[in-house]
Amino acid sequence: MITVFGEGRGFRVVWTLEEMGLAYRLRPVDMLAGVEKDTEFLAINPSGFIPAIQDGDVIMVESIAIMEYLMSRYGPTPLVPDAHDPAFPAYQQFLHLGEAGLAASTFFVVVTRILAPEAEQQNWTAGKAQATFENRRKLVARQLAHSPYMAGDRFTAADISVTYALQFAQRTGNATLDEAERAYVARTTERAAYKRAMDTCHATREWVATLPK
Incomplete structure (x- = not known):
């Protein structure tokens, strides 16, 4: 099971996972409370920023790098054009x-x-x-x-x-x-995958709900 730590840019990762139909769990990370108290997360990323993922023995940070890893490891996927495609x-x-x-x-x-x-x-x-x-x-x-x-x-x-x-x-x-x-x-x-990602990312959804329409 792939674990995604944190929302923020982690939303990109969750959206990618939803597009690919991969199983995962989202583990919240409360940056406002101070990650120095979150020893489980600091064991994953001692630098204390989000997102991060754990996929078996693989631990990665940086949202774009994580996306590329997921698409390469679990692809092929329509999310990535073929390298010889003009796109x-x-x-x-x-x-x-x-x-x-x-x-x-x-x-x-x-x-x-x-x-x-x-x-x-x-x-x-x-x-x-x-x-x-x-x-x-x-x-x-x-x-x-x-x-x-x-x-x-x-x-x-x-x-x-x-x-x-x-x-x-x-x-x-x-x-x-x-x-x-x-x-x-x-x-x-x-x-549909974006909407499922929003349903999963409670903190993102709650923040957006507070914004002026």
């Missing part, structure tokens, strides 16, 4: 851009503007991270101008990656999605 380069680019260019950048803006001392909340680094997010978002816009999904005409794991990043930015007030982005997120989140 493969775009798939690979946006799978990683969803974290490296989008989610990571907006994460540091959000935590700075929520947790930093007031005098530092609008610092240069936060501004640079926000500018990076907006810059990389242009690549998403260009892709959506000529295809419904990040790798072309069909849904792939790249869409799990990018959808999570766009939703995180929107839900934290760090971005207002434009018409094309809203339509894209509506397409990806209408999937």
Whole structure:
């Protein structure tokens, strides 16, 4: 049984598992309570960040790496185009851009503007991270101008990656999605696997329920 530790970016992992029809359990990790008290989780990831997975003797962290592991170990899956498919380069680019260019950048803006001392909340680094997010978002816009999904005409794991990043930015007030982005997120989140992932991820669902409509 695959165990997923933590939500947050772990939502990507749960969504991937649901798309693939793999058995798993979600083990909550309360980051706000302080992971230093969670000895079971620290035995899995002594760095104390989420998500992580345990799959038999395999322990992994980093949401995109976990997704790639699951799709390689338990595939083949339609979530990954064949390496010779013309869609493969775009798939690979946006799978990683969803974290490296989008989610990571907006994460540091959000935590700075929520947790930093007031005098530092609008610092240069936060501004640079926000500018990076907006810059990389242009690549998403260009892709959506000529295809419904990040790798072309069909849904792939790249869409799990990018959808999570766009939703995180929107839900934290760090971005207002434009018409094309809203339509894209509506397409990806209408999937049954997304809805099952939301049903499983109680903390994510409860947080979203508190947000303004």
